[in-house]
Amino acid sequence: MALAAVHGLDVAQQICFAVLAASMVISALRMVTTKNLVHAALYLTVVLAGAAGIYILLAAEFVAVTQVLVYIGAVVVLVLFGLFLTRAPLGDAQDLDNGQRWVAAVVSLLLVGGLGVVLQRAFKGQHVVVRQVFRTSDVGVSIFHDFVIPFEVASVLLLAALVGAVVIARRD
Amino acid sequence: MQLNEFLFLAAFLFCTGVYGVLAKKNAVLVLMSIELILNAVNINLLAFGAFNNTVTGQVFALFVIAVAAAEVGVGLAIVLLIYRNRRSIDLDDVDLMKG
Numbered sequence: 001m002a003l004a005a006v007h008g009l010d011v012a013q014q015i016c017f018a019v020l021a022a023s024m025v026i027s028a029l030r031m032v033t034t035k036n037l038v039h040a041a042l043y044l045t046v047v048l049a050g051a052a053g054i055y056i057l058l059a060a061e062f063v064a065v066t067q068v069l070v071y072i073g074a075v076v077v078l079v080l081f082g083l084f085l086t087r088a089p090l091g092d093a094q095d096l097d098n099g100q101r102w103v104a105a106v107v108s109l110l111l112v113g114g115l116g117v118v119l120q121r122a123f124k125g126q127h128v129v130v131r132q133v134f135r136t137s138d139v140g141v142s143i144f145h146d147f148v149i150p151f152e153v154a155s156v157l158l159l160a161a162l163v164g165a166v167v168i169a170r171r172d
Numbered sequence: 173m174q175l176n177e178f179l180f181l182a183a184f185l186f187c188t189g190v191y192g193v194l195a196k197k198n199a200v201l202v203l204m205s206i207e208l209i210l211n212a213v214n215i216n217l218l219a220f221g222a223f224n225n226t227v228t229g230q231v232f233a234l235f236v237i238a239v240a241a242a243e244v245g246v247g248l249a250i251v252l253l254i255y256r257n258r259r260s261i262d263l264d265d266v267d268l269m270k271g
Contacts (some may be wrong), residue, residue, distance in 0.1 A: 021181045028185055028208060032192040037201065041270050042203050051211050054178070058222045060230045063214075064235075070237050075207060075244050082200045082248040088256040097195050098264055104194030114186035119179045126175040128219060133233070134227040142227045143234070154238045161242035169249040171256075 016057055024050035035092040045076050046067050058128070062136040178219035186212035199251045199261040203244060210240045 021024050031043035050069040055064035143151055185208055192205025214233045221229015254259050 008173065015222055017173060017177060021177070021214075024181065025184060031208070032196070032205065039196060040201060040204060041262055044207065047208060048211065051215060055218055055233075057173075058178075058218045060221070060233070063218060063230050063233050065212075066219070066234060066237055070241055071211075073210070074241060075232050078248055079200060079204055079207075082203070082251055084176070085252055086200065086261050088198070088200065093198075093253040096201060098197045098271050104191050107194060109193040110186040111190060112183055115255055116180060116184040119176060119183060123179060126223065128173045128175050128178070128223050130222055131225055134230060136264045138227050139230050139234070142231050143189055147231050147235075150235060156233055158238065158242050161246050165245045165249040168246070170253050 005155060008107045013057060017051070020050045020053045020057070023115070035096060037096070038090060039084065041076060041079050045072055049077070050070050059130040059133045062139050085104075115168070174216050175219060175223050178215055182212040185209075185214075185215070195253045197246070197264055199254065199263055200248070202263065203251070206247075207244065210236060210243075241264040243268060 016135050027043040027046035027050070031040045032046065034043065048067065052064040052067040052072075055061075055067060189208035189212065192208065193202050196202050196205065214236050217229045217233045217236065219229075221227065221233075237257055241268045254266060258265060
């Protein structure tokens, strides 16, 4: 009975994963092949939202919410502003690829092949079973207890990035 | 769920991002491809965190998200500066230091 319940949960997880992964793969491919820059940004949004779904599937709700807030809420908007401020062509652009297109395709195909073989050899048959759900409070305790120095460094980094972005983009 | 499913998905997204970085002329599109790479890393971190039953993967993913936000802010500032100076963000034109 309990085994059947676990099996049913696994099937549901597999279906969710398949839907999310298929949409992410198609959107990522369309992002690097589309001729329209705004469409590329919107395909990137689909990939980021799918990643948030994957995080929920891995029982990491806080990271999923942060992904939606920071990536879809801030980064995609920033990228769209970048496209508009640099007067990107709103329709189809003529050529977005440079001369290294085929070399780049070969390199990334070799990379994905090599990574696939290595991962298949190293982690074949290993299962992810979420035994313990980490609540947001657990994540907070870990950040402010075990990783407090990296946290402070990240805050200094964000301040430096803020000041640097203002100084670089200022018109003077 | 198999661990390999997540790792294969992340490897595919990573390689798509590498293709975008190598093959695209538009600087903003290159920045978007870098976001794709960083997301692939995040998926790996969370998958291994769940696999090892530890919270550290989530904490690392949060740090990666913070660094990615800083990176895209500074990167877009640089792209805007290039556009203001050259009226184009075609990366093939930015070859001042080419030997």
